Amino acid sequence: MAEYYMQYHNASKLKHYPDDAFNIKTEVETINFDTTPTYKKWVYASKKKNILEAKGNLCFLIVGKKVNAQTKFYLWSLFRIEDFHEKNETHNDIFGIGCNFQKPILLNNSEHFKKFQSDCANFVGFKNITRLAFTQKLISYSSQIPIPETYSPNPSFSLEERSLITQKNEIERKLVQIELLLRNDRQIVNFLKETANYKCQFPNCTAEILMGDGSKYIEVAHINAVKDGGKSVHGNLLVLCPNHHKEFDYGNLKINTHTSSKLSGQLNGKNFEIELIMHHM
Ligand SMILES: [Zn+2]
Structure with a gap:
């Protein structure tokens, strides 16, 4: 026992x-x-x-x-x-x-x-x-x-191997979290896209991608990244075209103000101020 x-x-x-x-x-x-x-x-x-x-x-x-x-x-x-x-x-x-x-x-x-x-x-x-x-x-x-x-794991694994297994488990756990989040955020994502009229929220962006069926393509980005614990909730999501989305993720981003209704800062040296879409019940 x-x-x-x-x-x-x-x-x-x-x-x-x-x-x-x-x-x-x-x-x-x-x-x-x-x-x-x-x-x-x-x-x-x-x-x-x-x-x-x-x-x-x-x-x-x-x-x-x-x-x-x-x-x-x-x-x-x-x-x-x-x-x-x-x-x-x-x-x-x-x-x-x-x-x-x-x-x-x-x-x-x-x-x-x-x-x-x-x-x-x-x-x-x-x-x-x-x-x-x-x-x-x-x-x-x-x-x-x-x-x-x-x-x-096999008890004969070396310390290094065990540490790798631990890291792998950690990554798998994060993937499960991300997947759960992605599955659960369809409703809010669709709400934001529709409210933004499928237009990029970045100031003065006119990008438009028309799809074969006549509908428009647009993306929704997390302000605080999912990997850093950012959630799919109002105030943390932006409707962006694919270019601005990638620039947001990989560019030099400085955020000055982030409230539930406003986001301002610089992206690769360009000032921006965006009114975040609120959820009216
Ligand atoms: Zn854009």
């Missing part, structure tokens, strides 16, 4: 969630993870002795975030502690297969949580929690996700 461990991630102190895609400003309630198990770096731990003891066992990752004066604790992920890379004396990156819960689960009001908190001495990491009453509660939550059972 596997033993259970707990590791704590203080998001308020570290200023990010365990998943780097989310900065601390992200509302936890809006987080929606893919629960496919992946092999990656999950946490770091300081004491090698504790890591060796925990190796091969399961670990619950709990995230704390201060909201007003209260710290809210969330059950974030479950992974198997499989390997570690020593960065320095007090920093070891912990690798293994596991997955995030689809949504972080708020623990503060769960039965036995207060006792658990004091037993874990306010969460000083990598603690064996197998025999604590609250762990049964954590285990019951874990029925929602696939239990990480096996080594994903």
